Amino acid sequence: MRIIKTESIIDVVKDMCIKANIHLSQDMEDTIRKAAAEEDSKLGRQIMNQLCDNLDIAARDEIAICQDTGMAVFFVNIGQDVHLEGMNITDAINEGVRRGYKEGYLRKSVVSDPLLRVNTNDNTPAIIHYDIVPGDKLEITIAPKGFGSENMSRVFMLKPADGEEGVKEAIVKAVMEAGPNACPPVFVGVGLGGDFELSAELAKKALTRKAGEHSKLPHIARIEEEVLDTINKSGIGPGGLGGKTTALAVNIETYATHIAGMPLAVNMCCHVNRHVTVVI
Numbered sequence: 001m002r003i004i005k006t007e008s009i010i011d012v013v014k015d016m017c018i019k020a021n022i023h024l025s026q027d028m029e030d031t032i033r034k035a036a037a038e039e040d041s042k043l044g045r046q047i048m049n050q051l052c053d054n055l056d057i058a059a060r061d062e063i064a065i066c067q068d069t070g071m072a073v074f075f076v077n078i079g080q081d082v083h084l085e086g087m088n089i090t091d092a093i094n095e096g097v098r099r100g101y102k103e104g105y106l107r108k109s110v111v112s113d114p115l116l117r118v119n120t121n122d123n124t125p126a127i128i129h130y131d132i133v134p135g136d137k138l139e140i141t142i143a144p145k146g147f148g149s150e151n152m153s154r155v156f157m158l159k160p161a162d163g164e165e166g167v168k169e170a171i172v173k174a175v176m177e178a179g180p181n182a183c184p185p186v187f188v189g190v191g192l193g194g195d196f197e198l199s200a201e202l203a204k205k206a207l208t209r210k211a212g213e214h215s216k217l218p219h220i221a222r223i224e225e226e227v228l229d230t231i232n233k234s235g236i237g238p239g240g241l242g243g244k245t246t247a248l249a250v251n252i253e254t255y256a257t258h259i260a261g262m263p264l265a266v267n268m269c270c271h272v273n274r275h276v277t278v279v280i
């Protein structure tokens with residue numbers, strides 16, 4: 001049994017909030033720069049180059065890549081041989097978010113009530129997904145999520161008879177309906193299977209996959225490639241202004257499901273696909 005003092009998580013989370021909002025991971029950055037070099041449309045290439053310049057400026061001046069610094073979404077894997085000691089882990093994570101968004105001068109984008117809409121002024125509460133896993137480590141991933149793209153996300157309760165074609169059509173439909181609103185080029189996170197809420201969680205988790213990686217399931221990896229190809233033939237392009245770079249990846253995570261259903265969630269993410277992982 002390994003003891004981890006939850007107070008020690010606060011500063012780790014604070015730094016993760018700041019880092020995630022200022023620097024894209026190298027794999028994400030490389031993907032964007034490669035797409036910029038390969039875009040055929042003149043206007044599309046201009047937009048892509050502006051996105052690259054924006055990344056450079058954010059890193060140089062230590063400022064957020066985008067004004068929408070998102071809701072702080074976390075995936076936390078707790079090793080079953082870890083004993084968390086001290087304050088409640090959820091409170092520790094929220095305290096880290098509070099400090100990170102304040103000290104990093106990151107926009108506070110959270111309201112305490114969906115209808116009354118009073119800003120909490122510290123970007124809390126975070127959205128935290130916990131998993132118990134083997135081992136004695138604590139793995140924390142932050143994925144700050146902007147809502148331009150979040151608002152264009154969809155859940156489709158497909159029927160088994162919809163099959164592979166139904167899955168492909170639904171993903172493409174979500175991206176086409178999002179058009180320029182999701183700030184393309186986008187990353188498309190897909191959760192296929194499970195139930196209503198698990199499909200949505202899988203879709204969000206799919207966005208944290210390393211750029212360039214495909215599903216380990218050959219039939220799913222094939223669908224990822226085919227759907228990406230279809231989306232990029234749509235001509236929506238960077239910023240919705242035309243070009244072949246509409247999506248940078250389609251990542252599909254799957255789970256077992258019920259004989260009567262085939263839930264499919266599409267979580268749209270703009271090119272600012274931020275995430276940082278720390279293992280304690």
Ligand code: SF4
Nearest residue numbers: 066146148149183270
């Ligand atoms: S969708 Fe992404 S790029 Fe667009 S405003 Fe939100 S965080 Fe920024």
